[in-house]
Amino acid sequence: MPHHIHVPGPPAAAAPADHPHPPAHTPPPLPPDVAAMRADAADVLDDDTPPFCAQEHALTVSRMRACLLLLAPRVAHTARLLPEGGRRTAALVAVAEAWKVLGADSHPDTTGPGARTPCPRRLAATVELLCRQYERLCTAFWTPPVAPGPTLVAAGEHWDAVRVAHPLGAGALGRLGPDTGAVLEDRSSRVLYWLVERGRADAWRLPPAYVRVLGTGTYVAVPPAHHTEGRRVRWRVPCAPPVCLTRPARLHEALTAELATAPGPTPADTPGPRPRESGATGPAVRTGREGPRGRTAHTSQEKH
Structure with a gap:
């Protein structure tokens, strides 16, 4: 059985006896200021x-x-x-x-x-x-925005996004199994996005042609929560709070293991600057620039 931490209730002098801790199944109380x-x-x-x-x-x-x-x-x-x-x-x-x-x-x-x-x-x-x-x-x-279609959401506010090239991402998703949180898929660009706690992936040193961490100053196209089908941006694994985020250590472990089995040389073996993205064909148009914390800022928008 999982270990549960015992949290003592309020002392008699600190809170009235008729105000116990609310049970976990009740709706969350109004947020404090x-x-x-x-x-x-x-x-x-x-x-x-x-x-x-x-x-x-x-x-x-x-x-x-x-x-x-x-x-x-x-x-x-x-x-x-x-x-x-x-x-x-x-x-x-x-x-x-x-x-x-x-x-x-x-x-x-x-x-x-x-x-x-x-x-x-x-x-x-x-x-x-x-x-x-x-x-x-x-x-x-955090919950996805309510809108008819994908909405640009700033990374680095509620979460950082980990952008992974599709072949590597699909393998990592299989390795994560039930440990994965929500996963976005951009089918036109063949990439997957995981959401992780802010700042927890800053120290990662994975091949940037395969894995990029997007934080403050970057934006991710996020579809509505029910959007799990379609040829463009969709939820490959739906966002179901409170498990939208993936544990960074577990995701890093899955990505590292998948990279170790990838055939041929990886971009880490090739000297030179980190690659930039500047435009792509298909439904999504992307522009790249170096953003804060040494990461690439991505902006996605749908062509009309």
Whole structure:
């Protein structure tokens, strides 16, 4: 049986007993204003922030505790909707730390010699941690745009895309089996796209003629979720949250194994600059330029 991390519930002093964690099968609660909470926590953690007077100290502690009481159950609920894995585990560990901080009666502070009062900075650091985990979890619940046809979606916001030449991609898809997330297929260009967590494939060193990582500054033509047929862009493996993303390490392993069995020399054996794409025949027209993080920016559009 899979190992489940036990996350303690809120201490009696931290949350009312009639507000337990919501069960995993209920709809996700409304998202908190993460940006505002992070900004508030950053102000508390700023080294240039002057020392709090007694009133400011009490108000800041109350405000940070309120943020944690709002965030902790939502992060836990969202994490439990995901399958077992690193992202779920990290989020639940962060929630356990939040309840621990909320349940502590007092912490050493710097408001006076020997003073023992709740520490705003520790609370703020925990708020920032939960905000970061919540944003990371939410990328797993991305859904394709609702539109009549393919829509250009910016990579590097919700996910990075891994663009793989079709023969290699088809073999890697077979190796991944049930471990794959959603897969886009551009039949006109004979390429497959996997979606992975942002920044997790930056260090890959795979032959660029076969594999390219597309992040900030690049765009991918994404069809509606129901578009699984057609001669152009379609979902080869449908996007079904919360498993739209593929684990980067597992995808890299499958691609590397498939490259090792590819016949003949690979582009990695050929010296020279990384190849660029500049136009292609067929329904999709692509232009390429070197984008941020040393990657090639691709723009796809359908001919009318």
